[in-house]
Amino acid sequence: DVKVTQSSRYLVKRTGEKVFLECVQDMDHENMFWYRQDPGLGLRLIYFSYDVKMKEKGDIPEGYSVSREKKERFSLILESASTNQTSMYLCASSRQAFQETQYFGPGTRLLVL
Amino acid sequence: QQQVKQSPQSLIVQKGGISIINCAYENTAFDYFPWYQQFPGKGPALLIAIRPDVSEKKEGRFTISFNKSAKQFSLHIMDSQPGDSATYFCAASKGNTDKLIFGTGTRLQVFP
Numbered sequence: 001d002v003k004v005t006q007s008s009r010y011l012v013k014r015t016g017e018k019v020f021l022e023c024v025q026d027m028d029h030e031n032m033f034w035y036r037q038d039p040g041l042g043l044r045l046i047y048f049s050y051d052v053k054m055k056e057k058g059d060i061p062e063g064y065s066v067s068r069e070k071k072e073r074f075s076l077i078l079e080s081a082s083t084n085q086t087s088m089y090l091c092a093s094s095r096q097a098f099q100e101t102q103y104f105g106p107g108t109r110l111l112v113l
Numbered sequence: 114q115q116q117v118k119q120s121p122q123s124l125i126v127q128k129g130g131i132s133i134i135n136c137a138y139e140n141t142a143f144d145y146f147p148w149y150q151q152f153p154g155k156g157p158a159l160l161i162a163i164r165p166d167v168s169e170k171k172e173g174r175f176t177i178s179f180n181k182s183a184k185q186f187s188l189h190i191m192d193s194q195p196g197d198s199a200t201y202f203c204a205a206s207k208g209n210t211d212k213l214i215f216g217t218g219t220r221l222q223v224f225p
Binding site for chain 2: 004040041042043045090099101102105106107
């Protein structure tokens with residue numbers, strides 16, 4: 001079974017802090033994704049990566065950056081956290097073929113005070 | 114053109130009833146339509162998917178109906194069970210991308 005793990009289930013940070021969210025997948029998937037999930041807005045794509053050191057902006061990249069130094073690990077970085085980044089963050093991975101199943105981690109609930 | 118509109122936002126169904134969730138899209142280039150199911154505290158997981166060359170796909174109690182001319186697709190859950198209580202997301206994508214465009218989600222509650 002594919003397993004996608006996220007480093008924290010819950011995080012509380014202060015406004016202005018730098019925040020790292022880590023995601024690891026164990027199925028040698030080429031594609032990795034970061035989404036945020038907000039009530040009434042569904043899942044919105046922040047960034048995705050289709051290869052090591054490659055990244056593409058999603059629909060809402062502002063205020064975020066990503067890093068993919070190894071195939072299995074994809075990090076989401078909030079350079080200076082703001083209260084409007086309080087959300088559930090979901091990581092996903094998929095094989096390098098169009099329209100493949102995306103496998104999601106359990107999510108990190110981030111609260112920015 | 115990139116949106117997928119999903120309704121209703123929430124749905125309450127009695128055990129044994131039929132749950133119906135609807136989605137509509139504008140972009141005629143979309144050619145893959147999956148549904149994801151999310152239980153509380155878990156990430157979404159693929160439930161069932163359809164491509165526009167068929168009008169219906171059934172897997173157990175779950176059926177996707179697809180109407181290409183109306184640009185609509187729907188999820189039907191027959192004989193709904195309390196264990197089906199979850200949030201359901203429709204999604205769509207184009208053939209030349211790995212990006213999924215998700216609907217806003219429907220919270221389904223099935224009462225015994």
